[in-house]
Amino acid sequence: MSEEALVLLAAVTVLGVLQQAYFSLQVIYARRKYLVCPPATGGPPEFERIFRAQANCSEYFPLFISVLWTSGVFFSQGLSSVCGLLYLYGRLRYFHGYSQSAQQRLAPLYFSAEVLWVLVGFSVLGVFLSLCRVYLDVDLLHKLGSALDLV
Amino acid sequence: MSEEALVLLAAVTVLGVLQQAYFSLQVIYARRKYLVCPPATGGPPEFERIFRAQANCSEYFPLFISVLWTSGVFFSQGLSSVCGLLYLYGRLRYFHGYSQSAQQRLAPLYFSAEVLWVLVGFSVLGVFLSLCRVYLDVDLLHKLGSALDLV
Amino acid sequence: MSEEALVLLAAVTVLGVLQQAYFSLQVIYARRKYLVCPPATGGPPEFERIFRAQANCSEYFPLFISVLWTSGVFFSQGLSSVCGLLYLYGRLRYFHGYSQSAQQRLAPLYFSAEVLWVLVGFSVLGVFLSLCRVYLDVDLLHKLGSALDLV
Numbered sequence: 001m002s003e004e005a006l007v008l009l010a011a012v013t014v015l016g017v018l019q020q021a022y023f024s025l026q027v028i029y030a031r032r033k034y035l036v037c038p039p040a041t042g043g044p045p046e047f048e049r050i051f052r053a054q055a056n057c058s059e060y061f062p063l064f065i066s067v068l069w070t071s072g073v074f075f076s077q078g079l080s081s082v083c084g085l086l087y088l089y090g091r092l093r094y095f096h097g098y099s100q101s102a103q104q105r106l107a108p109l110y111f112s113a114e115v116l117w118v119l120v121g122f123s124v125l126g127v128f129l130s131l132c133r134v135y136l137d138v139d140l141l142h143k144l145g146s147a148l149d150l151v
Numbered sequence: 152m153s154e155e156a157l158v159l160l161a162a163v164t165v166l167g168v169l170q171q172a173y174f175s176l177q178v179i180y181a182r183r184k185y186l187v188c189p190p191a192t193g194g195p196p197e198f199e200r201i202f203r204a205q206a207n208c209s210e211y212f213p214l215f216i217s218v219l220w221t222s223g224v225f226f227s228q229g230l231s232s233v234c235g236l237l238y239l240y241g242r243l244r245y246f247h248g249y250s251q252s253a254q255q256r257l258a259p260l261y262f263s264a265e266v267l268w269v270l271v272g273f274s275v276l277g278v279f280l281s282l283c284r285v286y287l288d289v290d291l292l293h294k295l296g297s298a299l300d301l302v
Numbered sequence: 303m304s305e306e307a308l309v310l311l312a313a314v315t316v317l318g319v320l321q322q323a324y325f326s327l328q329v330i331y332a333r334r335k336y337l338v339c340p341p342a343t344g345g346p347p348e349f350e351r352i353f354r355a356q357a358n359c360s361e362y363f364p365l366f367i368s369v370l371w372t373s374g375v376f377f378s379q380g381l382s383s384v385c386g387l388l389y390l391y392g393r394l395r396y397f398h399g400y401s402q403s404a405q406q407r408l409a410p411l412y413f414s415a416e417v418l419w420v421l422v423g424f425s426v427l428g429v430f431l432s433l434c435r436v437y438l439d440v441d442l443l444h445k446l447g448s449a450l451d452l453v
Contacts, residue, residue, distance in 0.1 A: 006375075007433055010428075010432070013372055014368075014422065014429055017365050017422060017425075021365075038354060039355075039400075040350075052190035052192070053190075058364075061364050062213040062364040063171055066167070074158070074161055102189050120165065123165045127162050127165055131158055131162065133154070152303050199342075200341045202341070210360045213360075213363050214323075217316075224312070253341065256340070271320065274316045278312045281305055281309045282309055282313065
């Protein structure tokens with residue numbers, strides 16, 4: 001595993017961490033604005049929406065990082081990084097949408113869920129092809145290429 | 152670090168992500184069934200148990216992934232992957248048990264905690280042996296092998 | 303990526319997992335002491351502070367691990383591991399401070415946030431230098447060294 005094969009994934013990961021830091025700061029500002037002192041997590045709906053938006057993004061962050069890297073290492077670094085950027089863009093719109101109303105969180109939530117499923121699909125495919133190479137000594141991509149050549 | 156040395160860990164990781172996605176869907180269905188609209192997280196006990204089961208699994212997911220990979224890279228990929236599958240099986244039983252009653256979450260919770268401790272133990276051992284090799288230039292496993300040969 | 307280049311990061315990671323396990327045990331003890339049965343998460347302020355302290359540390363754990371590794375792989379394993387130990391020390395003081403009062407969580411919270419920002423800074427710098435090497439074929443560190451030699 002060389003530096004070249006991982007650096008784009010690392011760049012998207014750092015962007016993702018910065019985004020989570022930004023969301024956490026919004027919760028801190030909302031705590032001050034709506035006077036909700038820790039350890040309380042309940043308060044006016046405006047506060048609770050921001051709090052839940054951040055909690056939901058936090059919860060998905062490890063899943064996102066896991067599939068970003070398995071997809072990037074076992075399938076394609078370029079495609080995975082593009083999906084990673086789209087996911088982060090979707091999460092930014094989700095956070096701002098949810099801050100406005102529960103309804104406005106839905107469209108970007110579906111969008112980022114779909115991007116996450118694409119990364120899951122790439123991961124499954126990449127890991128499956130790799131298992132075939134390692135344990136069955138069969139290179140399916142190579143075989144597919146040869147078959148297409150024959151056509 | 153070659154593809155062969157990591158592919159089983161990647162396979163278990165993707166399975167773990169799929170399991171978390173399944174748990175998240177169960178929370179969405181429970182929100183609809185028990186009419187608990189976001190951002191609320193409180194509701195009838197049936198809903199709260201499913202919500203907490205998912206939250207607990209989410210919370211442990213990064214710990215699980217961390218020890219799965221340190222144990223797999225520094226100790227043994229095969230043993231770590233087997234433990235990983237057992238952990239995911241335990242978490243599935245935990246989720247369904249907790250959905251039924253708080254009591255029924257206990258047995259699978261203890262089981263998955265034990266498997267996690269085994270992965271922590273493998274990680275500590277693997278990292279310790281590796282630190283000895285790298286910083287003390289001592290290969291304890293090799294020494295142990297030689298000592299056993301002499302007996 | 304060799305064993306030597308990663309083993310300190312793995313050691314800090316395992317320490318971090320052990321710390322999270324310790325925090326989780328404290329929540330279990332607090333549930334017993336203050337008679338807060340799952341799935342409830344509300345109760346006397348003493349319990350809620352311990353519960354929130356653990357939840358906050360859990361939430362930051364994936365961010366911490368992400369920047370620890372990107373900083374360690376792309377910038378410096380030694381510096382990242384030292385920052386990692388400082389972060390874990392800050393989190394331990396945060397947890398015990400928060401258990402006492404919401405006020406006492408603040409100083410160690412700021413400390414661990416600052417250490418996390420240092421790791422983010424190292425990650426950004428390391429990934430940026432690596433992107434320059436890989437995609438622009440420019441080794442900025444080497445250039446800087448040559449420039450300083452000329453002075």
